[in-house]
Amino acid sequence: MDADWVARFADEVIAEAERRAPGKPIVCASGLSPSGPIHLGNLREVMTPHLVADEIRRRGHECVHILSWDDFDRFRKVPAGVDPSWYEHIGKPLTSVPAPPGSPYANWAEHFKAPMAAALAEMGVEFRGISQTEMYTSGAYREQVLLAMRERRKIDAILGQYRTKAKAKAKDDDEAAALEGSGAAGEDDGSGAGGYYPYKPYCSVCDRDLTTVTSYDDETTALAYTCACGHSETVMLTEHTRGKLVWKVDWPMRWAYEGVVFEPSGVDHTSPGSSFVVGGQIVREVFGADQPIGPMYAFVGISGMAKMSSSKGGVPTPADALSIMEPALLRWLYARRRPNQSFKVSFDQEIQRMYDEWDTLSRKIADGTALPADQAAYRRAATTASVTLPETPRRLPYRTLASVADITGGEEEQTLRILREFDHEIAGLDELRPRLDRAQHWVTTYVPAEDRTQVREEPDTALLASLGATERESLKLLSDGLDEHWSLDGLTTLVYGVPKIQAGLDIGDKAATPELKAAQRAFFSLLYRLLVGRETGPRLPTLLLTVGRDRVRGLIDS
Numbered sequence: 001m002d003a004d005w006v007a008r009f010a011d012e013v014i015a016e017a018e019r020r021a022p023g024k025p026i027v028c029a030s031g032l033s034p035s036g037p038i039h040l041g042n043l044r045e046v047m048t049p050h051l052v053a054d055e056i057r058r059r060g061h062e063c064v065h066i067l068s069w070d071d072f073d074r075f076r077k078v079p080a081g082v083d084p085s086w087y088e089h090i091g092k093p094l095t096s097v098p099a100p101p102g103s104p105y106a107n108w109a110e111h112f113k114a115p116m117a118a119a120l121a122e123m124g125v126e127f128r129g130i131s132q133t134e135m136y137t138s139g140a141y142r143e144q145v146l147l148a149m150r151e152r153r154k155i156d157a158i159l160g161q162y163r164t165k166a167k168a169k170a171k172d173d174d175e176a177a178a179l180e181g182s183g184a185a186g187e188d189d190g191s192g193a194g195g196y197y198p199y200k201p202y203c204s205v206c207d208r209d210l211t212t213v214t215s216y217d218d219e220t221t222a223l224a225y226t227c228a229c230g231h232s233e234t235v236m237l238t239e240h241t242r243g244k245l246v247w248k249v250d251w252p253m254r255w256a257y258e259g260v261v262f263e264p265s266g267v268d269h270t271s272p273g274s275s276f277v278v279g280g281q282i283v284r285e286v287f288g289a290d291q292p293i294g295p296m297y298a299f300v301g302i303s304g305m306a307k308m309s310s311s312k313g314g315v316p317t318p319a320d321a322l323s324i325m326e327p328a329l330l331r332w333l334y335a336r337r338r339p340n341q342s343f344k345v346s347f348d349q350e351i352q353r354m355y356d357e358w359d360t361l362s363r364k365i366a367d368g369t370a371l372p373a374d375q376a377a378y379r380r381a382a383t384t385a386s387v388t389l390p391e392t393p394r395r396l397p398y399r400t401l402a403s404v405a406d407i408t409g410g411e412e413e414q415t416l417r418i419l420r421e422f423d424h425e426i427a428g429l430d431e432l433r434p435r436l437d438r439a440q441h442w443v444t445t446y447v448p449a450e451d452r453t454q455v456r457e458e459p460d461t462a463l464l465a466s467l468g469a470t471e472r473e474s475l476k477l478l479s480d481g482l483d484e485h486w487s488l489d490g491l492t493t494l495v496y497g498v499p500k501i502q503a504g505l506d507i508g509d510k511a512a513t514p515e516l517k518a519a520q521r522a523f524f525s526l527l528y529r530l531l532v533g534r535e536t537g538p539r540l541p542t543l544l545l546t547v548g549r550d551r552v553r554g555l556i557d558s
Ligand SMILES: [Zn+2]
Pocket: 203, 204, 205, 206, 207, 208, 227, 228, 229, 230, 231
């Protein structure tokens, strides 16, 4: 039995589900708002319950992971880059707002759900998506809405206990909720001058939520509202379906409706007035159900996107992450960290180190030396209860693939020729996919132009002319040795060996004196300047193999 965080939550959830509803399928839940591109940071909202639900399934229990799409939330703001005429839709449900221009999708919410759903499918995340628009407009929540309205004074009193405490925190909560991607951000809790009503109708004329409930009759369920557009109307809540409960009531209502046993949240739920704390009281006292086990998860940061933000719209999505890393690796980042630990998803050079770590772990798994917790994280990353995530058949280091892609520009024949120097048994590039494609995409999309390798077209004659006798000798030793050492290992020996020969040592000498190291550094720097016009670059043996013997000689022979 695994002793990682996922296993411990699974223990707890299974025990709690047995206590609440023995023999019934266990429900884990996530919620996402398709109000715009769904940020990679929100993936933890789905991955945390996914991993727990998956562990529960591995143990043979029936478990459903519901993903609530908060697509009946109001359209709150027009993202940068979208036609300003979309401002007229602010206040409408996300499913009533037209999709951005050129989109094949029926509405705003569908447009942003689709790429997220596709990314989750690619990552092996099984879920049952629930459109809150469909739930509310079909009347599925009718009884719960009527109950909440009947109990509005009790709800108001519960919320009142937190309102003053929460006021000081409001700004923080808004920001946290916005990051969480839930419906919590900036939404009022139903209080107003005319009394407290937890149900907010969308106006039947303008379809916006700029409405104020003015009266409600418990006997007849007649609800009167006015709208900022000038419309006013009385509807019967036994029939009305174009409206929703305010977020702080909506969330606990759904816990009760779906019987949710596990749902984490990104907001610090120990803070007074947070939706999770208030919801816990409302679900017990109003809906007569239990609160889910709901750990707080720490935010996931992104590194290496700053330089890209202006060109890419600034919001990395899970699809962006999957364009540079394989699904198993992305899963692993979530599986290996406890939810309360923060971490970063790297779009910069760090991704190479992340891949090295992953490959090291893979080798330890293969030879049976991985620690139990690492084994568990690896298995959760590479497989689910029902699928094995796609794997690259022949794994070369990501950094090697990236270097070669950088130098060849992705040209296939040259790429294959060079990579065969690393592994003679490569039959074709397909064996290196999808990792190769991810590395190529990373280089072309996320490596800043100034960090890309540009092999010089012409020799740097000024630099060559300025060299002293020792430097000239080192270049001649290299040039003369290329034919004999034209392999990855051979070139490694040669580039380290040239300064050794100059120091009177054998090319294969194990010496590592400070003087020799300094000479090697100076020699490498000279080669980089002559080959790529910079002080550094990809590993020299890789670079030399990629550039090719004749071209190398053309750039270093004086
Ligand atoms: Zn209106």
